[in-house]
Amino acid sequence: MSIMDRTRSILKRYPLGAAGIYLVLVVMCVETTVENVLDVLRQRAAMMSASEMLVRVEASNPARAEAVVSDVGVPTGSPFLEGGSASVASASLLQQLTGAIRRARGNIISSQVDLQGRQSKAGFITATSSFEVEPASLLPLLYDLEVGMPFLFTEQLVVQAPSGVSEARKLKVILAVSGQWQAAK
Numbered sequence: 001m002s003i004m005d006r007t008r009s010i011l012k013r014y015p016l017g018a019a020g021i022y023l024v025l026v027v028m029c030v031e032t033t034v035e036n037v038l039d040v041l042r043q044r045a046a047m048m049s050a051s052e053m054l055v056r057v058e059a060s061n062p063a064r065a066e067a068v069v070s071d072v073g074v075p076t077g078s079p080f081l082e083g084g085s086a087s088v089a090s091a092s093l094l095q096q097l098t099g100a101i102r103r104a105r106g107n108i109i110s111s112q113v114d115l116q117g118r119q120s121k122a123g124f125i126t127a128t129s130s131f132e133v134e135p136a137s138l139l140p141l142l143y144d145l146e147v148g149m150p151f152l153f154t155e156q157l158v159v160q161a162p163s164g165v166s167e168a169r170k171l172k173v174i175l176a177v178s179g180q181w182q183a184a185k
Contacts, residue, residue: 077149081125081181086115089181093127096152097145097177104141106133107170114176126155126178132170145177152177 011018083089090113101108111129133141138159145152156176162169 079149079151079180081150081179083181086125086181089179090115090125090127093125093152093177093179097127097129097175100141100144101129101131101133103144104133104137106131106137106141106173123180123182124178125181126176128156128174128176130172130174132172134169135171138171138173150179152179 011021081089081093083092094111094113098108098111109130109132111127114126114128142154142157146154154175155178156174158174160172162171
């Protein structure tokens, strides 16, 4: 007599025992399934929490958030400089300009804002910065400034190559960008 035959004869003699063993096996399978589903839900909650934390960290670091290029062809945001006054809007413009220069690893020498230029009556504010940058970083810097929101326009670009052998290989650049500001009505 084999083990299977012995097991069958015992289970035939004790049908309540067979039903109990079957019930225990079903409960174990259900418990294992529920535990696996709960584990997947816990992992999903942890992933969602980490995603929300990442969004908060990226939002608190505007230099890094602006450096991310979107796959969408149309940038989001207002096409105009934001600010309740011309001073606030000019500070925002200057911050965008210096942020782009820093992302290009440039060294800012000086910067200024012109609120009374030739286009100031049309609501345009111009910021000018003098800085040094590596030659390979100039084009990405200009692209960074002109591709996003608000719309910024390059008004002046003066580039001076290093003249001597002893000078660093950085370009000396004077860059003027402008953006339009709409006063609160």
